[in-house]
Amino acid sequence: MKNLKEEVLKTLNDILPEHDFTLDVNFIKEGMIDSFDLVLLVSELDKKFGISIDGENIVPENFSSLNQMVELLINNGAGK
Amino acid sequence: MNLTFKNKEITGILTVLPSKEVRFEDEMENYPFSVETSLKLKTIMGFEKRRIVEDGVCASDLCIFGLSYLFDNKLLNKEDIDALILVTQTPDYIVPPTSNIIQGRFGLKEDMICMDINQGCTGFVLGLMQAFLLLDQESIHKVVLMNADVLSRKVSRKDRNSNPLIGDGASITIVERSEINNMIYANIKMDGKRAFAIHIPAGGARKPSCPETAIVEMDDIGNMRSQDNLVMKGDEVFLFAQKDVPPMIVSLLDFSNQTKDMVDYFMFHQPNKFMLNKLADKLGIPRDKMPSNVVENLGNSSGVSIPISMTYNLGNRLINERLNLCLAGFGAGLNWASMILEVGNLNFNGMIFF
Numbered sequence: 321m322k323n324l325k326e327e328v329l330k331t332l333n334d335i336l337p338e339h340d341f342t343l344d345v346n347f348i349k350e351g352m353i354d355s356f357d358l359v360l361l362v363s364e365l366d367k368k369f370g371i372s373i374d375g376e377n378i379v380p381e382n383f384s385s386l387n388q389m390v391e392l393l394i395n396n397g398a399g400k
Numbered sequence: 401m402n403l404t405f406k407n408k409e410i411t412g413i414l415t416v417l418p419s420k421e422v423r424f425e426d427e428m429e430n431y432p433f434s435v436e437t438s439l440k441l442k443t444i445m446g447f448e449k450r451r452i453v454e455d456g457v458c459a460s461d462l463c464i465f466g467l468s469y470l471f472d473n474k475l476l477n478k479e480d481i482d483a484l485i486l487v488t489q490t491p492d493y494i495v496p497p498t499s500n501i502i503q504g505r506f507g508l509k510e511d512m513i514c515m516d517i518n519q520g521c522t523g524f525v526l527g528l529m530q531a532f533l534l535l536d537q538e539s540i541h542k543v544v545l546m547n548a549d550v551l552s553r554k555v556s557r558k559d560r561n562s563n564p565l566i567g568d569g570a571s572i573t574i575v576e577r578s579e580i581n582n583m584i585y586a587n588i589k590m591d592g593k594r595a596f597a598i599h600i601p602a603g604g605a606r607k608p609s610c611p612e613t614a615i616v617e618m619d620d621i622g623n624m625r626s627q628d629n630l631v632m633k634g635d636e637v638f639l640f641a642q643k644d645v646p647p648m649i650v651s652l653l654d655f656s657n658q659t660k661d662m663v664d665y666f667m668f669h670q671p672n673k674f675m676l677n678k679l680a681d682k683l684g685i686p687r688d689k690m691p692s693n694v695v696e697n698l699g700n701s702s703g704v705s706i707p708i709s710m711t712y713n714l715g716n717r718l719i720n721e722r723l724n725l726c727l728a729g730f731g732a733g734l735n736w737a738s739m740i741l742e743v744g745n746l747n748f749n750g751m752i753f754f
Contacts, residue, residue: 354621355635356433356441356560359674363444375642375678380635 324390324399331364341386348380358383365389369398402655403586405532409578412475412747413718415711416466416548416570417698418451419753424564431560432622441564446673446692450567450699452552457754458492459548460501462570465754467506467544470572475748478506482540483513485530487523487547487703489732490554491516494604502546513540520598521669521731522588523547523703524571525739528727529586531575545573547703554600556616556625561634565672567699571707574747585656587648588737597636598732602627637731641675645730646682652726652738660685663740664723665714669730670695670705703729710743711751718749 332341339352347353353361361383362373373396382392393399424447428438441447453462463486470476486499493501499514513534519526524547531543548570555562602613613627625631645668653660666689670676676692694700694709701708706727710718717723722744730736 355638356437359444360437360440363440363674372678372681375675375682376639378642378678379639 324393325386327368328365328386328389328393331361331368335360335364346384348384353380353383355380365393365398369393371397401588402651403529403588405529405584405586407578407580407582408532408535408584409576409580409582410528410573410741410743410746411576412470412574413707413711413749414466414470414475414572415704415708415751416462416572416754417708417751418453418457418462418568420452420454421449422452423449427557427564430558430563433560444674445564446696447564448696450565451569451701452566452699453550453568453754455553457550457568458498459486459488459490459550459570460492460498460505462548462550462568462754463502463546463572464505466546466570466572466752467502469752470748471506476544476574478508480542481508481512481544483515483531483534483543484508485515485517485527485534485543485545487517487519487527487545488549489518489520489702490548490550491518499546519735520549520702520733521671521705522729522733522735522737524573524669524706525586525727525729525737526588526735527703528573528575528739529588529737531573532584535575535577541576543575545575547571547573547707549702549704551630551702554628554630556623556629558616558624559629560623562630562632565695565700566630567695567701567705569698569701569704569708571704571711573707582742584739584741585652586737586739587652587655588735589644589648590733590735592733594636594640594734597633597640597734598631600628600630637671637734638675640734640736641671641730642678642682644736645679645728648736648738649683649726649728652740656740658724658740662724663689663726666690666726666728667706667709667713668728669703670709671700671731702731708751711749715749718744718746721745
């Protein structure tokens with residue numbers, strides 16, 4: 321779980337270095353991640369964890385926080 | 401809704417593509433991305449290059465060019481055409497039907513049916529359904545199904561949701577009764593509650609185009625467009641495709657009593673590469689059985705993308721052999737439709753440039 325969170329944070333920092341994703345805020349509501357960022361993010365996470373995140377799960381609410389993203393990854397088979 | 405058709409087949413496909421090619425890298429500055437992000441998106445989404453018409457070129461111009469080629473090369477006889485269907489979202493005029501303009505241009509016989517159908521990305525599958533239905537009439541032996549769109553003319557150059565992908569093109573598909581005792585399985589669904597997920601606000605009777613509708617404004621994510629331009633709510637359309645298309649395919653396979661392995665290729669509409677790869681993964685279909693190279697190299701030409709994929713990817717194979725194909729279109733409406741049919745031993749299956 322901790323490793324997953326660290327990996328997600330590292331991926332976010334690589335893709336969107338202009339934002340601080342350690343902040344306890346809603347990334348979507350704060351405008352830190354938009355729909356094209358989601359595409360880049362999903363693509364990187366798929367590659368990193370050797371999974372394919374279900375397209376139905378690619379909705380903003382699943383990317384609103386680090387914990388949400390970790391849960392999304394676990395639900396899609398990451399870390400098994 | 402499940403549908404079946406018997407003893408009908410495609411006997412030839414010709415696709416017409418504009419000669420003008422636009423490369424994503426030449427347009428990147430139109431979009432609010434860094435160069436690094438743009439180049440990553442290029443690979444993931446399939447923003448490579450696309451074909452668009454020159455200013456002033458209409459859907460009928462592409463169709464007339466293609467039909468002239470077929471007549472001149474004796475691949476189609478004018479007298480044999482009993483029905484001319486044109487599926488387009490970009491007709492030449494509101495009145496008359498563009499199919500009639502094409503009929504008149506070639507002096508085709510009066511004893512025939514001309515029909516325009518306003519459909520987008522579902523247009524090839526729905527057009528085939530209409531062609532099969534017409535062929536149930538004894539007096540109709542040959543239907544010419546034309547799919548044509550020049551949507552690039554309705555897309556803002558500074559709309560990152562649509563412009564990097566949009567392509568133009570036309571296809572002419574000959575549909576006839578078959579000597580082979582075959583069965584074609586299809587299904588189609590429509591949901592008008594989501595009609596405005598893809599739309600052009602102005603230009604119809606509800607809001608005629610005028611100087612005010614041509615004013616370019618910025619939307620909440622930085623896209624610049626006017627009310628005369630196409631609006632595609634990318635998130636909504638993506639989710640629609642991921643949620644509604646896979647169960648449709650599963651249901652069609654079940655209805656046709658076939659397995660995924662019995663299908664040679666899944667020729668889906670190609671909105672973008674990312675969406676198609678996600679659909680392939682979800683359905684458990686190898687990505688090479690669901691081509692996504694049309695949108696990447698020629699653009700998303702709406703209802704024309706499936707026949708373009710059939711000529712671009714399967715060219716001579718569809719002349720020399722028969723393949724079991726699963727077609728799927730999904731988009732404006734919102735509508736989604738799929739079909740499993742054998743296609744092959746075609747009289748022609750080629751691509752020409754306008």
